[in-house]
Amino acid sequence: MSLTETLSNRELLWNLTLRELRTRYRRSVLGWAWSMINPLATMVIFTIVFSQVFRAPEPIGEPSGLEAFPLYLLCGLLPWNFFSVSVGASMGAMAANAGLVKKVWFPREVLVVSTTLSLVVSLGIELGVLSVALIIAGNMVIPWLLPLAAVVALLVVFTIGMALIFSALNVFYRDVGYLWTVLAQAWFYLTPIVYPIEIVPEWLRRIVSAQPMGGFVVAFHNILYDLRWPSAGRWVHLVVCAGVALALGQWVFARMSPRFAEEL
Amino acid sequence: MGQPAVVVDDLWKRFRIFHERNAYLKAAVLRGRRARFEEFWALRGVSLEVQHGEVVGIIGENGSGKSTLLKCLSRILRPERGRVEVNGRLSALLELGAGFHPELSGRENVFLNAAILGVPRKEIERRFDEIVAFAGLEQFIDMPVKNYSSGMYVRLGFAVAINVDPEVMIIDEVLAVGDASFQRKCMDKFAQLRESGRTLVIVTHDLGSVRSLCDRAYWLRYGVLEDQGSPDEVSSHYAEQALGSAEAGVNEARWGSGELRISQVELLDGRGQPFSSVRTGDDITVRITYEARVPIETPVFGVTLVHASGVAVASPTTRDVGLVPPLVHGGGALEVTFPAVPLLPGPYELSVAATDFTLHHEYDHRSHVARFDVTPGDAGDERGLITLRPTWKLR
Numbered sequence: 001m002s003l004t005e006t007l008s009n010r011e012l013l014w015n016l017t018l019r020e021l022r023t024r025y026r027r028s029v030l031g032w033a034w035s036m037i038n039p040l041a042t043m044v045i046f047t048i049v050f051s052q053v054f055r056a057p058e059p060i061g062e063p064s065g066l067e068a069f070p071l072y073l074l075c076g077l078l079p080w081n082f083f084s085v086s087v088g089a090s091m092g093a094m095a096a097n098a099g100l101v102k103k104v105w106f107p108r109e110v111l112v113v114s115t116t117l118s119l120v121v122s123l124g125i126e127l128g129v130l131s132v133a134l135i136i137a138g139n140m141v142i143p144w145l146l147p148l149a150a151v152v153a154l155l156v157v158f159t160i161g162m163a164l165i166f167s168a169l170n171v172f173y174r175d176v177g178y179l180w181t182v183l184a185q186a187w188f189y190l191t192p193i194v195y196p197i198e199i200v201p202e203w204l205r206r207i208v209s210a211q212p213m214g215g216f217v218v219a220f221h222n223i224l225y226d227l228r229w230p231s232a233g234r235w236v237h238l239v240v241c242a243g244v245a246l247a248l249g250q251w252v253f254a255r256m257s258p259r260f261a262e263e264l
Numbered sequence: 265m266g267q268p269a270v271v272v273d274d275l276w277k278r279f280r281i282f283h284e285r286n287a288y289l290k291a292a293v294l295r296g297r298r299a300r301f302e303e304f305w306a307l308r309g310v311s312l313e314v315q316h317g318e319v320v321g322i323i324g325e326n327g328s329g330k331s332t333l334l335k336c337l338s339r340i341l342r343p344e345r346g347r348v349e350v351n352g353r354l355s356a357l358l359e360l361g362a363g364f365h366p367e368l369s370g371r372e373n374v375f376l377n378a379a380i381l382g383v384p385r386k387e388i389e390r391r392f393d394e395i396v397a398f399a400g401l402e403q404f405i406d407m408p409v410k411n412y413s414s415g416m417y418v419r420l421g422f423a424v425a426i427n428v429d430p431e432v433m434i435i436d437e438v439l440a441v442g443d444a445s446f447q448r449k450c451m452d453k454f455a456q457l458r459e460s461g462r463t464l465v466i467v468t469h470d471l472g473s474v475r476s477l478c479d480r481a482y483w484l485r486y487g488v489l490e491d492q493g494s495p496d497e498v499s500s501h502y503a504e505q506a507l508g509s510a511e512a513g514v515n516e517a518r519w520g521s522g523e524l525r526i527s528q529v530e531l532l533d534g535r536g537q538p539f540s541s542v543r544t545g546d547d548i549t550v551r552i553t554y555e556a557r558v559p560i561e562t563p564v565f566g567v568t569l570v571h572a573s574g575v576a577v578a579s580p581t582t583r584d585v586g587l588v589p590p591l592v593h594g595g596g597a598l599e600v601t602f603p604a605v606p607l608l609p610g611p612y613e614l615s616v617a618a619t620d621f622t623l624h625h626e627y628d629h630r631s632h633v634a635r636f637d638v639t640p641g642d643a644g645d646e647r648g649l650i651t652l653r654p655t656w657k658l659r
Binding site: 018100104258262 | 280341342365376379384
């Protein structure tokens with residue numbers, strides 16, 4: 001399997017991830033602060049739009065009792081951003097490393113996995129800052145970091161699978177990149193990030209909660225905002241989503257990657 | 265010995281050339297398939313074998329499929345048919361500094377590049393100083409490579425690649441990098457690798473390095489193996505073919521203002537007879553017949569002897585020896601004799617030109633106007649272009 005080959009290339013994976021991390025914010029004055037500024041800016045905008053303009057009801061954490069729209073928003077926004085940016089960046093990584101792919105052989109999956117892993121680091125930092133904010137707001141999240149890590153791990157697996165599919169297809173059909181932008185936008189609003197899932201009409205709620213990213217965001221809300229364990233059904237749901245995405249991603253990628261050097 | 269280091273068995277590789285180079289989804293959706301394309305077979309049934317410790321050269325013109333072959337060997341391209349087997353750790357040197365990131369320092373890039381080439385970190389740590397010294401970049405190694413000159417960049421890339429220490433190494437025309445002293449260093453390193461029993465597969469245009477470095481050579485033409493054998497034989501066949509196409513008018517060229525025209529160029533041996541091949545040490549005379557349609561003051565004639573590899577061996581003119589007639593008008597002829605030519609065996613060709621005294625204005629220039637072969641003669645040595653008639657002494 002190609003994923004085992006990727007794992008046997010740990011050094012390459014590590015080096016490429018490091019390259020991403022070292023160069024991401026080079027030559028920017030604020031550097032890594034951008035990793036936090038982006039979601040914070042989005043938070044401010046969405047908070048004004050949704051909780052002030054549209055007067056969306058303030059979601060109440062159950063059993064935590066927390067009532068803070070900005071924090072609720074960040075709990076969903078951070079994992080979503082990680083997911084959508086990873087898929088987009090993986091498609092970009094293929095094109096950016098075309099010269100490398102044409103001249104050197106290595107398992108091509110490494111490019112996708114290293115891109116995603118470098119973004120896991122950003123996600124980790126962002127979740128760390130969010131946890132501090134939650135603690136200040138009265139949510140004692142420290143005992144919940146373990147299940148949080150488990151959900152993050154499943155999200156990473158799911159993201160790698162999706163990134164493999166989209167980046168492989170994008171090498172052959174450049175439309176996929178544009179399609180993704182549209183798809184990601186629709187998907188974002190189909191995920192309970194800017195609204196509490198409770199206000200969604202019954203028929204739509206099923207879709208919102210059953211689609212993979214909806215499932216992940218609900219789990220993040222459960223753990224960070226409500227301070228309760230996601231249901232057993234939810235765990236099964238996430239494990240299945242992650243497993244299917246990874247298997248499908250590997251299959252698509254393995255079929256298409258031998259011809260990357262010709263197509264790029 | 266046992267297994268060969270590299271086995272290529274009946275390799276076929278096809279490329280698709282798309283008419284509309286937009287691999288758009290539209291085509292797949294609307295036509296039920298992707299855009300229309302033409303097929304082009306870059307490799308057609310190539311088979312070869314390289315034994316452990318052998319240095320093998322692959323020569324051929326541009327577009328002959330050499331690079332495609334190397335890319336199939338290094339797994340970058342997947343062949344349509346046939347088998348590639350490499351026994352031993354392989355390193356393909358198709359690009360120097362693969363994956364270098366301009367914002368990273370030379371040091372960081374060394375580790376990155378090595379990881380891409382598949383070298384364990386421990387090994388690179390052990391060899392790090394050696395690599396930096398080889399590249400001659402001790403003072404610059406912590407500087408971002410975007411500040412490097414292109415020469416420094418290539419040197420660092422080469423230094424990493426050459427220190428990868430593979431069992432089988434594949435090299436694509438990167439022999440000629442950097443300045444002369446660095447090139448010499450590279451050639452020394454190749455010779456050293458060769459002596460240490462490393463297997464090398466080299467693709468190159470440079471017949472000289474094929475002859476001096478390789479044990480065996482393959483000649484690839486239009487995706488088919490045209491010839492194989494000793495580097496001397498194969499490279500002369502290749503050079504002959506290159507000259508053959510010159511005879512057919514591919515390489516031959518003529519230009520000039522035309523007031524004076526070179527009507528005939530003859531090659532004569534020591535007895536004044538025309539020849540097509542001479543031996544090292546024979547005399548050669550070139551007779552040039554010209555026709556000046558208008559009076560021409562102080563014309564200068566020159567001949568250039570060119571080895572098939574493109575190296576000009578000598579380019580004497582009548583001005584060098586002060587043989588400049590004050591005025592010519594009408595027909596005339598002149599001869600130049602090269603006594604006991606020190607040329608070593610190989611194909612050569614001749615260009616002849618008539619110019620004004622400054623050599624800048626050309627009346628008639630006939631490039632590649634004649635060709636001849638030199639066969640082994642009185643010289644004992646056989647490598648290089650010419651013999652310096654050495655005398656050896658034990659002291």
